[in-house]
Structures are given as C-alpha cells and as structure tokens.
Amino acid sequence: MRRSVVSVFLSLCLIVGFTLTVNAAEKPIVIGAPLSTAFLYGWDAERGIKLAVEEINAAGGVAVGGKKRLFSVEVIDTRDLEPQVPVSEALLGVEKLILEKKADFLIGGPVRSEAALAAMDLLNKYKKVSIVTTGVLTPAYTKKVEDNYAKYKYCFRNTSHVGVMIGEFAVLFDDLKKSQGFNQAYIMVQDVAHARGGGEAMKKTLTERGWTVGDMKVYPTGTTDYSVGLTDAAKKNSQVLFLWMDMPESAILLKQWSDMKSKALPMGFVNAAEQPGFWKASGGRTEYLLVNLVNAGNSPSKTTPWTMKFCDAYKKKWGLEPEGYGTSSSYMAVYQLKAAIEKANSVDSDAVVKGLEDIDIMGVYGRMRFDKKSHEIIPSLDPKEGAVTSIIQWQAGKRVQVFPPKAADGKILYPPWAK
C-alpha cells in the first residue's frame, strides 16, 4: 500500500514536472498594460489583469497551435491621469511596451480619452490588438472603429462610455419618478470634458423625460466649497442631486452635502466615493450616495455566478474588495483574449481580431460579446443579454448594488431628513 502511494506520488511529480518544463519552454504571450498606476483606475486594473493571468497560468495557460502557452504581464505607468502630463508621455509608454517589452497584446489603457484616441494610430501602425478596459469614457473611441474599420480594427473596448451610462441613469431616474414621484433634479459636474458632456447629456435627457432641472453647476478642478450650489439646490426643492466628478475635492462636496442635511438624493459618477474605504474615511457621510461603478464586479454583487467568485479571489490575493471602476473589466479582458486566441488558434493579430469578434462568453458582469462593427462591448440591463452596469448605494458602510434591477442586491434607501 505504502509503496503504491509513493509510486503514485512520484508519477504525479514527473507529470507536473514534465508539464512545467513544456510550458516553460514555450515563449509566453506578453500582455502589455499601459496604465496610470498612481490612480485607482490604473492600479485596480493592474491587479485585475494580474489576477486573471495568475489564474489562467495556474490552469495550464492558453491552448494555441497544439501547445499550452503562459501569459506574462508588462505594466508601464503612462501617468496620463496626472495633471499637466502630456498625451505624448502615454504614447511613449505604449510604444515602449510594443517595441522594448515586446508586448503581443495590450490590455488596460491609456486611461485618459485623449491619450487613448491618440494611441489608436500606434496600434494600427504596429498591428497590435488592444482591449481598453478602464477610463476612456468617450463614445468617439469605438465610433472611430466603426467609421474606419480597416484602420482601427485592432481596437476594442469591453467597458462602457458616457452615452451608455446616461441611458442607464435615465432608466434609474424613470424608476425614481414612478416609485417616489420625484421630478426635480439639480446637476453638479466638474469642469472637464467628459463630466461637462455627461452633465449636458443628463440635463437634456431629464428635461425630455419630464424632469425639472434646477440648474447645472460646473465646478473647476480644485473647488473647495459647494455651499452656494447646495443651498440653491435646497431652495429649488431638488429631490435628486446628479454628480459627475473625478476630482478628489468631490469628497468635500459629499461631506458638505451630509453636514448641510441636503434633502436631494445624491447620485452619479463620483470617483472619490468608489473605494471600499471611503465610507470610513468620510466618517459615514457618504451614506445614501449612489455611485456608478460602470461594470458589475467592481464591488461584490450576485450579478452572475462568476461575480462573487471573482470578488473572493480578488480579496484573497489583494486583501481587499475590488476598489472601483476598471477592475472587473481588466480581469475579464484577459479571459476574453484567452478565448479569442484559442478560437483563432493563433496569436496573429488579424486572426485574434476575428476571434474577439466571434467570442460570446458569460463573464463577471454578464454576457460578453463585442459589436462586430464598432468593437464596443454590447451593453444590457440584463446580465443574460449583455454587459451590465453596477450602480451601488452606500448603506451602513457597504456598497450595495441597487441597479440594474435584474442584478440588484438591495433597494434604494432615502435619507430620513429628506422626508
């Protein structure tokens, strides 16, 4: 008995050793990740990519050409989210990944829209397939692919853009109107292109849907006092305060909102309030705030069977919950790439483009397939049909997913002082 156990163990060791030797002999597939790593949308994306790579490699790697190849990751800090850092810096980073680090594919950024749009020509020049997974909220990215497919076919995006997000918010506003009788909104946005665009689009959408928009305040980056806007919103009996900001000073706004006991329910795209530690950091003053995390899986939820599996694996590896936007999409992009390579049975860029266009998998945030013309992930409010968003509400220190209804884990709560 003892001898047979030993022989089984030795055989296993030989098999594992042989497999590892074979895998080690194969050249790894290099994923280049151009990310602004000093910011949430960069570092969390990096963690997502590394987690997926680790899982895939542990399971044997990618089956291509009758062999198994492992993934390796090269991350470069593009610094494109830092103020006053030029777009050219991000482009240099992308080029360095391709030429020096010999990246076969790119996943992640650049994160800022201007930088990502400028990088599209580089991707065409070097024929490198890229899946943008974080930032880049401009609809222009995939519109460019649609308008000039031959040139930009290597560019994909597996997350959302402003247009889709506004549509999702509109549905949520409709629900609020129907269930609570709300029809007065007030908009506060940051003075940057995507936020102004988001605010204007929201104002138009709300007006069309029968809402009265008290005003739309545009705040320059660095604003440290929001009292005039909050007082004005109160005077106009606003019931919802729509925010679109990614500046750190939005934390001041949220604290002022709570301290002034503003009656308007705050919601929107607020970068400062995404991280799990923010509730504690704000002394609980983010309670009731609704935040769009763009994709499910950027906080724990039961959207698909894979969502909690991903969140648990992330927490086990990194010691905390996924922190915000860009995490689940970056993680899933690696699995999408794996599926596309295996479908194409090649790492040739043109073959992988076709593979990405054809794959249809159930992922962390729902069914994941790309539009064949624009290379935009197909969105939906039903995880069985497409990629779903995640609008969470801070409730007793936890991020509870409250939208879309088909993937909600809880209901929206209202501040007691708003009654």
Added chain:
Amino acid sequence: MEVLVYGIINSVILSLYALGFTLVYSISRLPNFAHGALYVTCGYLVFVLTNSIGLPYPAAAVVGIAATALIGAVIYRFILIRIRGMEISEIIATYAVGLAILEGLRWGGLRGMTFVLPTFYPGSVTLFDVSIDIQRLIIVAIGIMTFAGLYLFTHFSRIGLALRGIAQDERAAMMLGIDSDMTAVVSLAIGSGLAGFAAILVLPLGNIVVEAGYTVLIFAIAVCIIGGLGSWSGAIISSFIIGFAQILTEKFLSSHFTMLVAVLAIIVTLLLKPSGLFGKQKELEERV
C-alpha cells in the same frame, strides 16, 4: 446671508493657506514654493501617525506641525542658504523641493481618496438660516485667533521683534546683532509650521491628496501678489477680496468661473499696481 457666512469661511481658509508663505517672504524675501507640499506632508504625516502608529490625534497634530517646521528649516539650512539673493534660483529650488516632496509622497503610497483627518467636532448648526458644519466654524475661530497670535508674537516677543527688524532693514538689524541666516531659518520654520497648521484645520473638510499641494500653492501666491508680497495685512485683506469674489461669482455669475477669479485678480493687480494692494516692494519705482 449665505454669501456673507460662506464668504467669511472661504476667506479665512484662503488666508490660512497664505499666512505661512507671506510670513517667510516678508521676513526673508524668500518665495517658498514648497509651501503647498509642506501642507500635504503635514496632513499625511498626521494621518500615518494616528492610523499606523496609533498616536492620539492631538499629539500627532503637534508632531506633524513640528516636523513640517523642521523640514522648512532644513530646506533653508541646506539648500536656500547657498542661493540666497538669486531670486529665480530660489523659486526654482523651492519649487523643485516641493515637487520632489509631492511626487515622493505619491510614490510612497499617498494614492487614492481614503486618506482623511478627523473633524474636531462633528455635526452642523444653523446660523442666520444658513446650515454650517461645525468644523468650518472652528476654522474661522482658530483662524482669527491665529492672526491675533501672530500679531502679538511679532510685536511683543523678542524673536518676533527680531524677525520684524530683519524684514524692515536687514543691514541695520545685522548691525544690532541680529543674525540674518538664523532669522531666515526661524521664518522658514514658522512659515512651514503654519502650512502644517492650516492642513490640520482645513484637510478634515475633504481628503489628503497630492493635488492639494498645487492648489494651496496657487492660492497662496494669488493672495500674496494681490495683497502685496510681504504684507501681512495685505494678505488677509486680499484673502477676503478673493474669498468673497469667488462666492459672489458662483452666486450671481457661474461656478465655472470661481477658480478664474483668483487668476484674473492677479492679472488686474499686476496691471494696475504691480506691488500689490499693500506691497512696499517696487512701490517707489511705481510712483516715479
């Protein structure tokens, strides 16, 4: 009424940002462009001392301010002393030190939005039908006490009188035995400590981020240029001008232009009275 209440609060915060910067310039004619970085450094240091080491908040605040003051003194003793009198070099050197500090903090882990200091007292009150959080009222009260304290220090203490002596006439003060370099070290230390003090008061309103260093520096420079470089009373008055102008702009024009107000005020001041409202520097040339 909200314009008056929040105008005062905004103005006091601006003057707290600028007080240390203008003190250093008025005494030693040194433009400390690392001022904003020292502000953030103090906030982050206090955060680390309270959250990682477990020091009680008041003790951490005292250590933070003292450490910031020490950094200011070190900046003069090891860097500025070698280039004193070379104005452009002073600006470049202090800005470089500030940049190194801020980017060093980012590299060292000051990333994200979850670094905050606790408020002195939670909650809000309603005054004259305007809702105000208690932290802002504390800022106003302590701010006014700080202005008064600095006035008393510079007018009635031995060190304060020495500092003023150097500020008024450096050569005459030196003839009376006042050490110019030591005075500069003291002024840099007090100015940097004031940056740290402002951080302890103001940062609980939001969070500690690297970008705050640049914002504070811009406002400090704006206040000092408009008030007149080196003039304390000018700095306080210009803080109120900018503070109220910002609130009025948001109220009656657009929030979009609130940050422009400070920049526009600098341009107008430089065009009409380059020495600033109460500045003595270049005043004679302007009159001639």
